[in-house]
Amino acid sequence: MIDQRIIWLFLGVGALLVVASIIGFVLSLYVKSDGARATVGNLNDRVRAWWIMVAIFAIAFWFGKTVTLVLFALTSFYCLREFITLTPTRPSDHRPVAAAFYLFLPLQYYLIGISWQSLFSIAIPVYAFLLLPVLSVVKGDTIDFLQRTSKIQWGLMLTVYCVSHAPALLLLKIPNFQSNVLLLFFLLTVVQISDVLQYVFGKLFGRHKVAPNVSPSKTWEGLIGGGFSATAIGASLWWITPFNQPEAAVISFLIVVAGFCGGLVLSAVKRSLGAKDWGAMIEGHGGALDRMDSVSFAAPIFFHVTNYFFVP
Amino acid sequence: MIEYALIGLTRFLVGGHPHWQGTIPSDRQRIYFANHGSHLDTILLWAALPSHLRATTHPVAALDYWGRSRLHRWIAIRLLNSVLIDRRGSRGEADVLAPLKQKLAQGRSLIIFPEGTRSNERLPGPFKSGLFNLANAFPKAELVPVFLENLNRAFPKGAILPAPISCAVRFGTPISLRADEGRDEFLSRARTAIIALA
Numbered sequence: 001m002i003d004q005r006i007i008w009l010f011l012g013v014g015a016l017l018v019v020a021s022i023i024g025f026v027l028s029l030y031v032k033s034d035g036a037r038a039t040v041g042n043l044n045d046r047v048r049a050w051w052i053m054v055a056i057f058a059i060a061f062w063f064g065k066t067v068t069l070v071l072f073a074l075t076s077f078y079c080l081r082e083f084i085t086l087t088p089t090r091p092s093d094h095r096p097v098a099a100a101f102y103l104f105l106p107l108q109y110y111l112i113g114i115s116w117q118s119l120f121s122i123a124i125p126v127y128a129f130l131l132l133p134v135l136s137v138v139k140g141d142t143i144d145f146l147q148r149t150s151k152i153q154w155g156l157m158l159t160v161y162c163v164s165h166a167p168a169l170l171l172l173k174i175p176n177f178q179s180n181v182l183l184l185f186f187l188l189t190v191v192q193i194s195d196v197l198q199y200v201f202g203k204l205f206g207r208h209k210v211a212p213n214v215s216p217s218k219t220w221e222g223l224i225g226g227g228f229s230a231t232a233i234g235a236s237l238w239w240i241t242p243f244n245q246p247e248a249a250v251i252s253f254l255i256v257v258a259g260f261c262g263g264l265v266l267s268a269v270k271r272s273l274g275a276k277d278w279g280a281m282i283e284g285h286g287g288a289l290d291r292m293d294s295v296s297f298a299a300p301i302f303f304h305v306t307n308y309f310f311v312p
Numbered sequence: 313m314i315e316y317a318l319i320g321l322t323r324f325l326v327g328g329h330p331h332w333q334g335t336i337p338s339d340r341q342r343i344y345f346a347n348h349g350s351h352l353d354t355i356l357l358w359a360a361l362p363s364h365l366r367a368t369t370h371p372v373a374a375l376d377y378w379g380r381s382r383l384h385r386w387i388a389i390r391l392l393n394s395v396l397i398d399r400r401g402s403r404g405e406a407d408v409l410a411p412l413k414q415k416l417a418q419g420r421s422l423i424i425f426p427e428g429t430r431s432n433e434r435l436p437g438p439f440k441s442g443l444f445n446l447a448n449a450f451p452k453a454e455l456v457p458v459f460l461e462n463l464n465r466a467f468p469k470g471a472i473l474p475a476p477i478s479c480a481v482r483f484g485t486p487i488s489l490r491a492d493e494g495r496d497e498f499l500s501r502a503r504t505a506i507i508a509l510a
Contacts, residue, residue: 092468
């Protein structure tokens with residue numbers, strides 16, 4: 001039976017989106033200059049995409065663990081596809097790439113599905129790590145061998161292993177706490193609201209860039225304003241988690257910092273590959289990986305901290 | 313139904329978004345010519361066309377591969393609307409291109425891969441003379457260069473399954489055979505037209 005609280009939480013998110021849609025509509029009536037019109041247009045595209053993404057997650061949460069796992073597996077699939085597409089692999093890398101997609105991606109989510117935690121945490125770092133270069137080496141192509149192998153490993157770790165730690169929260173056995181889906185909601189809300197608020201604070205007050213060569217849109221004003229607001233929102237959600245208020249604040253802060261680092265590191269990876277966005281799948285946002293970059297860093301940290309301190 | 317399932321599966325795995333860079337979709341008779349990296353090329357290019365053009369556009373496929381089993385033949389002819397050609401000329405026919413000329417004479421469009429075989433390289437190799445002969449015999453058909461991006465990575469020669477790597481289909485500006493143009497000159501210009509889209 002679905003936890004009643006999740007319905008109220010999604011209604012709350014819906015209310016936020018209604019407010020955002022109204023603000024976007026009103027702004028679109030008042031902006032005059034071309035630059036501002038482009039910004040508001042992008043804002044409205046983002047809000048529309050958020051409606052769709054929230055609807056998809058609401059449906060997955062409603063149907064429970066299996067559908068949620070399938071949704072995250074598809075998310076990993078699209079992120080890995082974007083990563084490998086931009087990464088210049090060679091035709092002789094076909095076997096390890098196919099193994100990453102058809103063997104390790106489904107295996108990872110299957111292991112979460114059957115709650116085999118010990119194997120789920122080493123399947124990719126140990127077995128994929130060792131098997132993928134073996135599949136590569138039999139083709140006998142030694143040009144850039146280390147670079148090619150590392151790129152596939154990196155893509156698989158990031159888009160499958162790291163991202164899968166979000167739905168893996170469902171398998172944690174925390175005493176006196178059964179609604180693990182609320183933990184997943186907590187993680188996604190804090191990460192995404194932190195991204196959104198950093199964007200909003202950055203647009204309103206941003207002056208000083210954090211790393212101008214890596215990501216021109218990230219500013220100290222955005223990071224501090226958005227980061228602390230998101231931490232406060234996370235702390236105020238303590239009642240849906242097994243944490244008390246101070247714990248929820250500290251953990252939210254960790255999620256915010258990890259998410260920020262994920263966005264920054266993946267921006268650098270993107271730039272080194274000569275791209276601005278990972279893809280064009282989500283209107284206004286870019287690719288799937290543009291939306292999951294912060295989740296991929298925050299999820300494993302949140303999973304580990306929760307598992308270490310709250311699972312006996 | 314199966315047509316849409318096949319297109320859906322292809323889109324899910326390798327994308328194949330069409331980019332009409334040098335031209336727009338048109339009912340005019342056309343010969344689309346593209347670089348050849350994988351068995352998915354035919355499906356992807358064909359799926360990139362608007363559905364009303366698919367009915368009158370015939371991909372050219374090799375008889376020795378697509379004619380080897382009833383299933384292959386069914387996919388090629390019934391589903392993809394292909395024309396099969398015997399590229400080895402093993403039946404001793406005078407003109408390997410005869411089935412293609414027949415389709416063109418009916419006013420239909422064609423999709424051909426002038427390299428004649430798949431290559432694992434990103435850019436196309438030298439072209440066989442088929443494209444020149446067709447251009448010569450049917451001067452009214454527009455010759456549309458098409459660059460298929462990433463397909464040699466997604467489904468290289470010898471692979472069993474295609475790997476999910478996003479591919480793109482780029483349509484360039486149509487070319488035509490000039491009055492005094494020789495075969496080699498024309499073929500190298502056609503090849504350059506594809507490379508310009510890469």
